[in-house]
Amino acid sequence: MNTYQRIVLASRPQAEVKPEHFRLETVAVPELADGQLLIRNHYLSLDPYMRGRMNDARSYAAPQALGETMIGGTVGEVVASRHPSFAPGEFVAAMGGWAEMAVSDGAGLRKLDASGVPLSAHLGVVGMPGMTAWYGLNRILDLQPGQTVCVSAASGAVGSAVGQLAKLRGCRAIGIAGGQEKCDHVVRELGFDACVDYKAGNLRADLKAAAPDGIDGIFENVGGEVFDAALARTNPFARVALCGMIAGYDGADIPMRNVRLLLANRITLRGFIVTEHLDCWPEGLAELGALVAAGRLKYRETVSQGLASAPEAFMGLLKGRNFGKQLVKLV
Template identity: 50%
Template sequence: MAPLPSTAVLLRRRPEGEPRPDDFEIVHRPCPDPEDGQLRLEVLWLSLDPYMRGRMSAARSYVEPVGIGDVMAGQAVCRVESSRHPGFAPGTLVLAGSGWCTAALSDGTGLIRLDPAPAPLTAALGVLGMPGLTAYAGLAEIGRPKAGETVVVAAATGPVGSAVGQIARKRGCRAVGIAGGAEKCRLLVEHFGFDAAVDHRAPDFPARLKAACPNGIDVYFENVGGAVWDAVLPLLNDFSRVPVCGLVSQYNATALPAGPNRVPDVMRAVLSRRIEIRGFIVWDFAHRAGEFRREVGTWVADGSMRTLEHRVEGIERAPAALVDMLAGRNLGKVVVKVAPGAPD
């Protein structure tokens, strides 16, 4: 064996406000041969996700930030290129936290073997991976939807939001999606099967949301925050549940928004309407991973769970693609094709 050429994307500096492509640095360096107990991974597909913005910040969070000069964190579909590990033969397909690079060493910890037969490999980064489990477990554990209830989800064309709406429909609920722009709203109804879609960019967005939810909102799956939350709060029913998965509208903020203090209104509503609001991280519900893969895997296989991907070619384009995703300029789950000949 010989060192394998590799391209990696490093965090060059911590962004102030919206990230820029030059907050990253692209380097070319060899990935060394594996030693005893190690294997070398060829990265095929890289996942881009909103949580990565938080990993770029030094602010306190649920996980350590990426260090300056370190490879950007991220999950990827990989192929074992060479191995001196007894548990992984060359050619094995795995899900790995390899980060933004074209090749990486691993000791096998945390690797998940992938079967390419039931679904496209990239499904392991979306509907059958972390975003899908986020939707499935967050909705089940916190949202607890009941047949006949109204479930609303923001950022609804993304991999988490689109799964939330489809799962809600399978549970007998009315699913209402919130997205930015007419095309995304059209896809929510025509492609993903939502009952209704509302454009948060519309000047009369609060009125449109109210019209789409004539019986109020029983479950609101929060991915966005900001003005969307302001429109949702008055519509939350007594004993409604709010799983808080993300706050993407605030990730680039450098100061609190201008305007009156809304905390008293929120807390009054929480108290008087007995609203349950709970933040969560997907791994809080890791115990549901097996159940999730069995049930959602069946839906993907029979075609009743729809997906949508936004594909980018080349590791060098990952920084710009992340910036675009955080600004809502993507349509569906963002994946980067890292290896030119990567199988689907």
């Protein structure tokens, strides 16, 4: 095991992401310096934000460098350590990237208690996506019992947690998802009050039927027509947690048409990045972990096998082909 595999950004997509934008490489495992540790990554998380990083555009984060390991969250096991705080056999969440192994100096690592919840869940409902749902719901939407929240990409890693956490607060949860199978899952397995299939062609009418009392909070993961349709059903003083614009990640601008409703309904909208609110993570992760361990917060995963499958899985994620949290199993 003197080498491992990684995937680097070979070129930047102008629009749709294609296999040629990635390159699989075999590289040598480096010698550890003092203060470093070596992690064998077990799971890689694939997330929509990665599409934005592939652009060479002004954004909240620096673009992914060409020829470098693709950025990504991972969970894995420490296999060697010259760091005083980490020992072989410990499990950690890290930004290990699209790679079988990662060297770290300990910065940003989060030690995992592998006993309570499955290891992979620390990349999903008890990790960044779960915290995204928790923060947007608790710190931005802040709904009262009986109010209605609408969440797009409702069967996804973030959306599924948003609706379930809202139900635990006594709210009415309406999902929007693509296809009957996902919608059935959202209602029957996750307990949402309703879920609208945006692919069925009656988005606005179906949303009106699903939210007869209007919408008090939008947790927006998609943008475009789906967002406009939810805005059209808002009640006065509705709030919007703007989390993602997946529909726009392929380069095309997706305008918002219902701008006047932001004024007419005196809406408060806030875009947010959950990694800028790390002070909330201990409280949120403790709550999420306890809910998962108690079986009160469910999640679903789509797992592709082996690092080489990551580009195909990522392209599927951008097209909504995954069902729940998209992971790559590396070991």
